[in-house]
Amino acid sequence: xxxxxxxxxxxxxxxxxxxxxxxxxxxxxxxxxxxxxxxxxxxxxxxxxxxxxxxxxxxxxxxxxxxxxxxxxxxxxxxxxxxxxxxxxxxxxxxxxxxxxxxxxxxxxxxxxxxxxxxxxxxxxxxxxxxxxxxxxxxxxxxxxxxxxxxxxxxxxxxxxxxxxxxxxxxxxxxxxxxxxxxxxxxxxxxxxxxxxxxxxxxxxxxxxxxxxxxxxxxxxxxxxxxxxxxxxxxxxxxxxxxxxxxxxxxxxxxxxxxxxxxxxxxxxxxxxxxxxxxxxxxxxxxxxxxxxxxxxxxxxxxxxxxxxxxxxxxxxxxxxxxxxxxxxxxxxxxxxxxxxxxxxxxxxxxxxxxxxxxxxxxxxxxxxxxxxxxxxxxxxxxxxxxxxxxxxxxxxxxxxxxxxxxxxxxxxxxxxxxxxxxxxxxxxxxxxxxxxxxxxxxxxxxxxxxxxxxxxxxxxxxxxxxxxxxxxxxxxxxxxxxxxxxxxx
Amino acid sequence: xxxxxxxxxxxxxxxxxxxxxxxxxxxxxxxxxxxxxxxxxxxxxxxxxxxxxxxxxxxxxxxxxxxxxxxxxxxxxxxxxxxxxxxxxxxxxxxxxxxxxxxxxxxxxxxxxxxxxxxxxxxxxxxxxxxxxxxxxxxxxxxxxxxxxxxxxxxxxxxxxxxxxxxxxxxxxxxxxxxxxxxxxxxxxxxxxxxxxxxxxxxxxxxxxxxxxxxxxxxxxxxxxxxxxxxxxxxxxxxxxxxxxxxxxxxxxxxx
Numbered sequence: 102x103x104x105x106x107x108x109x110x111x112x113x114x115x116x117x118x119x120x121x122x123x124x125x126x127x128x129x130x131x132x133x134x135x136x137x138x139x140x141x142x143x144x145x146x147x148x149x150x151x152x153x154x155x156x157x158x159x160x161x162x163x164x165x166x167x168x169x170x171x172x173x174x175x176x177x178x179x180x181x182x183x184x185x186x187x188x189x190x191x192x193x194x195x196x197x198x199x200x201x202x203x204x205x206x207x208x209x210x211x212x213x214x215x216x217x218x219x220x221x222x223x224x225x226x227x228x229x230x231x232x233x234x235x236x237x238x239x240x241x242x243x244x245x246x247x248x249x250x251x252x253x254x255x256x257x258x259x260x261x262x263x264x265x266x267x268x269x270x271x272x273x274x275x276x277x278x279x280x281x282x283x284x285x286x287x288x289x290x291x292x293x294x295x296x297x298x299x300x301x302x303x304x305x306x307x308x309x310x311x312x313x314x315x316x317x318x319x320x321x322x323x324x325x326x327x328x329x330x331x332x333x334x335x336x337x338x339x340x341x342x343x344x345x346x347x348x349x350x351x352x353x354x355x356x357x358x359x360x361x362x363x364x365x366x367x368x369x370x371x372x373x374x375x376x377x378x379x380x381x382x383x384x385x386x387x388x389x390x391x392x393x394x395x396x397x398x399x400x401x402x403x404x405x406x407x408x409x410x411x412x413x414x415x416x417x418x419x420x421x422x423x424x425x426x427x428x429x430x431x432x433x434x435x436x437x438x439x440x441x442x443x444x445x446x447x448x449x450x451x452x453x454x455x456x457x458x459x460x461x462x463x464x465x466x467x468x469x470x471x472x473x474x475x476x477x478x479x480x481x482x483x484x485x486x487x488x489x490x491x492x493x494x495x496x497x498x499x500x501x502x503x504x505x506x507x508x509x510x511x512x513x514x515x516x517x518x519x520x521x522x523x524x525x526x527x528x529x530x531x532x533x534x535x536x537x538x539x540x541x542x543x544x545x546x547x548x549x550x551x552x553x554x555x556x557x558x559x560x561x562x563x564x565x566x567x568x569x570x571x572x573x574x575x576x577x578x579x580x581x582x583x584x585x586x587x588x589x590x591x
Numbered sequence: 592x593x594x595x596x597x598x599x600x601x602x603x604x605x606x607x608x609x610x611x612x613x614x615x616x617x618x619x620x621x622x623x624x625x626x627x628x629x630x631x632x633x634x635x636x637x638x639x640x641x642x643x644x645x646x647x648x649x650x651x652x653x654x655x656x657x658x659x660x661x662x663x664x665x666x667x668x669x670x671x672x673x674x675x676x677x678x679x680x681x682x683x684x685x686x687x688x689x690x691x692x693x694x695x696x697x698x699x700x701x702x703x704x705x706x707x708x709x710x711x712x713x714x715x716x717x718x719x720x721x722x723x724x725x726x727x728x729x730x731x732x733x734x735x736x737x738x739x740x741x742x743x744x745x746x747x748x749x750x751x752x753x754x755x756x757x758x759x760x761x762x763x764x765x766x767x768x769x770x771x772x773x774x775x776x777x778x779x780x781x782x783x784x785x786x787x788x789x790x791x792x793x794x795x796x797x798x799x800x801x802x803x804x805x806x807x808x809x810x811x812x813x814x815x816x817x818x819x820x821x822x823x824x825x826x827x828x829x830x831x832x833x834x835x836x837x838x839x840x841x842x843x844x845x846x847x
Contacts, residue, residue, distance in 0.1 A: 110690040110722075495717075501689050
């Protein structure tokens with residue numbers, strides 16, 4: 102007599118499972134377009150914000166120095182106009198990684214030795230921290246705590262006993278305001294403050310004296326004109342007065358001022374009716390509509406630059422020693438500077454959050470992922486439900502629960518892969534296009550290929566995982582059913 | 592290998608009573624849908640013998656399909672027990688049930704239930720894959736089975752490219768994939784025309800005679816009476832009558 106000896110059903114090797122799952126996916130892929138589309142949209146969103154932020158960060162890093170250079174002249178004019186405010190001196194002192202030149206300058210201007218200055222640095226850092234605390238308070242609270250005083254005057258004020266009482270009492274009443282250190286520590290700092298304050302004032306007095314000396318030596322000459330000689334005699338004057346100015350910085354400064362001078366000359370020409378007329382005729386606009394931007398764009402062409410110099414002379418304007426080549430370079434430099442300025446505006450939100458995309462964007466990305474997960478889960482649930490008969494049949498043929506789950510997970514994973522890939526590509530193209538418009542040439546010098554590739558891999562992986570996770574519940578439910586129960590549900 | 596070694600003697604099932612392959616004891620099934628309770632089976636005791644061809648007849652809603660699912664280990668009874676070769680189905684684990692469904696029982700459904708995205712050959716070889724047979728061997732045996740049902744030339748066709756009769760023949764080939772001991776057919780000819788139905792019946796009869804496969808058919812089709820060993824009538828969830836074909840034939844002859 103033939104026995105039916107029941108055993109355990111063998112588990113299929115993964116390769117076989119994958120093969121069977123793939124047969125189904127091939128047949129169904131175009132029917133799953135909605136699911137894939139949901140994944141594509143979500144992943145495109147993720148990839149888009151990741152890529153944009155990465156590009157912004159990378160561009161911001163690459164242009165930071167150039168932007169600093171761009172403001173070089175303004176900085177020196179400010180520096181030579183008046184002593185720096187106390188909190189700026191403190192910040193310079195407290196800088197975590199200070200420029201030795203800066204410290205030497207502080208010491209020279211204040212008539213202090215470098216070691217004494219160095220000893221003050223931790224105290225300055227402390228002062229900055231308190232200043233930040235007070236600056237972050239809203240006006241009403243600050244008014245209650247320290248009266249109308251601002252900045253370092255707060256420390257001066259709190260020297261008074263009554264003021265200190267008022268401060269500590271009010272602070273105790275403000276339950277939501279937390280002072281960064283214990284009040285004892287703050288009091289200890291306040292006791293030291295007059296000394297620090299004295300140093301800061303000494304430095305500032307030194308700065309004022311140096312500035313006054315330089316002003317006097319200049320007489321009627323404007324600062325900008327004097328700075329043109331920054332790599333010559335005027336540079337020496339500055340160094341003699343105690344300002345830190347390296348030869349390279351001086352050369353760059355002089356060049357920048359020279360350029361500025363030419364720029365002013367060229368830009369003055371727009372007020373000349375003759376020049377206006379000529380440009381308007383060339384560009385076929387009304388003379389009143391001629392803008393400086395229009396002229397600078399014209400000048401990026403050598404022949405046009407020559408032509409422009411000619412009409413300047415014809416209209417009795419003095420282009421100085423400016424040649425067509427220099428003018429062309431100047432126009433190119435202007436265009437670059439405009440680009441840099443645009444980049445500076447664009448990149449203010451770079452940094453922080455996930456991969457440096459900012460907290461707000463991280464949060465947006467998470468929410469979009471949640472929406473996507475719900476969408477995919479819904480699509481998977483429908484896909485599983487409409488296939489109950491197939492699942493029941495497979496179970497009748499001896500499929501294990503694990504097999505049923507595996508084919509659904511593989512299918513979801515593959516959909517996620519396809520969707521993730523499409524989304525990553527779409528997001529990349531979108532972000533790349535937008536950033537190319539915003540940064541133009543700057544984008545290509547600083548394109549973060551490596552980071553963008555990582556972002557792409559992240560998007561694809563997130564798409565796959567999201568799809569697979571969304572499919573776990575429906576497939577688990579389907580796999581657990583007895584074959585005939587599954588067939589009845591239909 | 593699962594074919595019975597000695598020639599089966601369907602004409603005398605009572606003589607082979609020790610060779611019971613399926614036995615049910617007080618099998619009941621109750622379906623609940625909200626407050627509505629349906630007694631699909633009200634306690635069925637039946638014994639089915641190795642190698643016999645038994646036809647289960649009964650009107651729609653009599654519990655025929657439910658009976659079929661219970662003895663095929665596709666569903667669990669609300670009460671009572673089902674023994675397949677003296678093994679209580681209720682005590683089997685999910686893995687053991689899968690093994691039983693895969694190797695020991697072949698199913699043929701009224702609506703064929705082929706996997707739509709697979710070719711005829713893939714449909715036939717899927718149970719072999721579940722059984723752990725390697726792909727080359729599966730293909731070879733799959734082609735043999737398709738030849739048996741006369742569909743060797745159409746192995747690469749998908750179900751939608753085939754007629755109902757052809758699909759049912761693929762389903763028969765699939766049910767035989769792992770040389771089962773029991774073949775369960777739920778209305779195998781219901782969706783087919785007369786001629787195709789005849790062909791299917793011929794195949795089932797041949798399998799029963801040549802391979803000694805125990806065959807249980809739930810059907811409305813009276814042609815089935817001509818090829819079976821025993822007949823079983825189900826009505827209102829209970830067995831109305833079980834009889835050998837020769838007894839019934841006498842009666843029918845009497846009536847006609």
